[in-house]
Amino acid sequence: MVIPANEAFQRAVTRGTRTSTGAPGPRYWQQWTDYRLEAELNPISKRLMGQGTLTYFNRSPDTLREVYLHLLHNLFAPGARHNTDVPWSVEGVELSRVAAQGQELKPTEEEGVGYEVDGTVMRIRLPRALAPGGSATLDFRWMLRVPPDGAPRGGQDGETFFINYWYPQMAVYDDLNGWQIDQYLGNAEFYMGYGNYDVALTLPEGWLVTSTGSLKNPTEVLSAQTRARLDSAGHATGIVRVVTEADRTAGTSTARGTGGKLVWRFRADTVRDVSWATSSRYLWDATNAAVGDANGDGRADTAAINSFYRPELRASHWNESARYSRHSVEFFSRYLMPYPYAHMTAVDGPSSCGGMEYPMMTCIGGQWDTLGLYEVTTHEIGHMWFPMLVGSDEKRFAWMDEGLTQFNQSQAIADFFKGVDDEEINRRNYLGFAESGGEVELMRHGDRYPTYGSYGVAAYYKPATVLVALRGVLGEETYNKAFKEYGRRWLYKHPSPSDLFNTFEDVSGRDLDWFWRTWFYETWRLDQGIDTVSTAGDSLDIVVHNEGRAVMPVRLVVSRTDGRADSLTVPANAWFGGERRRTVRVAALPAVKSIEIDPERDFPDVDRSNQVWPR
Numbered sequence: 001m002v003i004p005a006n007e008a009f010q011r012a013v014t015r016g017t018r019t020s021t022g023a024p025g026p027r028y029w030q031q032w033t034d035y036r037l038e039a040e041l042n043p044i045s046k047r048l049m050g051q052g053t054l055t056y057f058n059r060s061p062d063t064l065r066e067v068y069l070h071l072l073h074n075l076f077a078p079g080a081r082h083n084t085d086v087p088w089s090v091e092g093v094e095l096s097r098v099a100a101q102g103q104e105l106k107p108t109e110e111e112g113v114g115y116e117v118d119g120t121v122m123r124i125r126l127p128r129a130l131a132p133g134g135s136a137t138l139d140f141r142w143m144l145r146v147p148p149d150g151a152p153r154g155g156q157d158g159e160t161f162f163i164n165y166w167y168p169q170m171a172v173y174d175d176l177n178g179w180q181i182d183q184y185l186g187n188a189e190f191y192m193g194y195g196n197y198d199v200a201l202t203l204p205e206g207w208l209v210t211s212t213g214s215l216k217n218p219t220e221v222l223s224a225q226t227r228a229r230l231d232s233a234g235h236a237t238g239i240v241r242v243v244t245e246a247d248r249t250a251g252t253s254t255a256r257g258t259g260g261k262l263v264w265r266f267r268a269d270t271v272r273d274v275s276w277a278t279s280s281r282y283l284w285d286a287t288n289a290a291v292g293d294a295n296g297d298g299r300a301d302t303a304a305i306n307s308f309y310r311p312e313l314r315a316s317h318w319n320e321s322a323r324y325s326r327h328s329v330e331f332f333s334r335y336l337m338p339y340p341y342a343h344m345t346a347v348d349g350p351s352s353c354g355g356m357e358y359p360m361m362t363c364i365g366g367q368w369d370t371l372g373l374y375e376v377t378t379h380e381i382g383h384m385w386f387p388m389l390v391g392s393d394e395k396r397f398a399w400m401d402e403g404l405t406q407f408n409q410s411q412a413i414a415d416f417f418k419g420v421d422d423e424e425i426n427r428r429n430y431l432g433f434a435e436s437g438g439e440v441e442l443m444r445h446g447d448r449y450p451t452y453g454s455y456g457v458a459a460y461y462k463p464a465t466v467l468v469a470l471r472g473v474l475g476e477e478t479y480n481k482a483f484k485e486y487g488r489r490w491l492y493k494h495p496s497p498s499d500l501f502n503t504f505e506d507v508s509g510r511d512l513d514w515f516w517r518t519w520f521y522e523t524w525r526l527d528q529g530i531d532t533v534s535t536a537g538d539s540l541d542i543v544v545h546n547e548g549r550a551v552m553p554v555r556l557v558v559s560r561t562d563g564r565a566d567s568l569t570v571p572a573n574a575w576f577g578g579e580r581r582r583t584v585r586v587a588a589l590p591a592v593k594s595i596e597i598d599p600e601r602d603f604p605d606v607d608r609s610n611q612v613w614p615r
């Protein structure tokens with residue numbers, strides 16, 4: 001059984017940028033951008049004024065005559081195209097200056113030097129061609145209005161501001177498909193390149209600011225009291241209340257500014273985006289997480305853990321948020337790989353944030369019980385590994401970050417809330433939808449699902465369920481080894497589905513095309529069962545069937561009256577020719593008490609009632 005040929009991937013293997021083992025090829029390359037960004041936010045007008053210089057490094061073997069950027073905020077502009085609910089519009093990104101390679105550019109629809117904005121995508125035709133190994137500077141000055149609550153993934157509710165997609169961001173140019181310049185329509189997420197960021201944010205004094213990256217000027221923006229409490233949080237065993245209700249004034253939480261303003265400076269290395277949040281009403285809790293040896297110097301490292309929330313959010317257990325975050329960061333650092341960034345910060349934001357992930361940051365809105373807040377927190381923190389550290393294309397393959405994260409979330413929940421079987425919840429959600437008949441395959445662009453339900457199943461529940469099945473097929477040890485190896489190989493890189501598939505095959509030493517084909521390229525369902533059990537002389541003939549089109553091994557456990565239980569497997573290739581039935585012969589004695597298919601419930605079978613004998 002084969003999976004459909006992927007011409008772009010085959011071409012990359014031929015060129016040596018990818019390999020058939022799943023590791024990056026010897027000639028793998030990816031682009032890089034250094035960002036220097038400044039912004040001032042006026043919380044009353046909700047206007048953000050920005051300016052920035054981007055230095056784009058062309059590490060590809062191609063000469064680029066034009067470059068593309070995302071102006072993601074234009075999702076909210078009047079007349080914007082979208083496929084999610086955007087209940088109003090605000091001003092889009094208003095560019096007052098665009099320059100490339102030192103030359104001022106004008107908007108133009110003609111060919112020749114200039115720039116063009118189409119929805120959320122900006123094209124710049126460069127004054128001079130950008131050769132391989134060269135770099136180009138791009139300068140921008142812009143203004144935008146932060147969208148009100150209801151904006152997917154961020155915005156402001158008048159008290160809290162979660163600032164995302166706020167600057168011109170380089171589009172990804174990669175070795176597989178060149179420029180990824182699909183419009184941001186609201187549903188499908190992002191594909192972002194890596195870079196370093198220097199960010200300066202100007203806010204009124206008394207407004208706490210938290211951002212992707214490390215704060216570079218704490219003595220200028222934080223009070224001595226806040227700094228002292230923050231220091232103690234760095235080695236505290238519990239949660240330190242860094243800013244309490246009584247502290248929330250300029251001079252007590254923040255430093256006093258000049259002219260009533262403070263400039264907060266952040267630096268972030270090797271991240272795919274920067275977002276930030278601010279409020280004058282935030283409380284600030286902090287602690288630390290043990291992440292293992294993140295920088296490879298042989299010593300254990302820690303990451304700072306922060307939670308920013310309004311006092312009334314205690315009703316949604318936000319005073320536990322730092323504890324939840326610490327557990328999540330520590331758990332994933334063990335389960336996947338050490339968390340390498342300086343901090344992980346959870347922010348109470350506008351309700352339409354839902355839960356949304358950004359490097360080192362998550363914005364969480366709405367009301368929660370303890371399990372719900374833990375779940376959304378650990379899910380978003382799980383995203384630090386996929387797609388923040390392992391930078392897949394979320395737009396084309398939502399399952400590569402959402403599915404892996406949904407699976408990882410289940411592991412963290414099982415560790416924290418003993419007895420909660422989140423894998424079973426995912427499986428039920430997938431099977432229920434598959435039964436309803438609305439399912440479409442996983443290998444589909446995130447903006448091309450017929451319904452939100454079909455997207456949700458294909459992006460979250462089914463891939464999470466399928467990974468449990470893969471763990472069942474490979475065994476936990478091999479599965480974990482392959483999963484970690486995939487992360488290690490593609491840290492700060494851009495893996496495609498083939499790289500993940502090939503890594504699992506490489507590490508396990510098995511051809512798993514039948515697995516990928518069944519679960520990622522098709523909507524075939526699994527329905528294994530025990531047909532008949534009959535005695536034939538000294539033997540017992542067990543006839544198992546495979547009624548669905550899904551191809552999976554049949555794992556039988558035969559339990560006997562003497563207490564013995566034997567495990568037998570009908571390999572997946574028994575079904576490759578389209579057979580529906582297979583006889584398994586075992587000894588009749590000692591007497592067989594019961595037979596069960598997949599008693600561990602690893603596989604998502606649509607009908608479990610026929611998997612046990614006697615029925």
Ligand SMILES: [Zn+2]
Nearest residue numbers: 379383402405
């Ligand atoms: Zn997610």
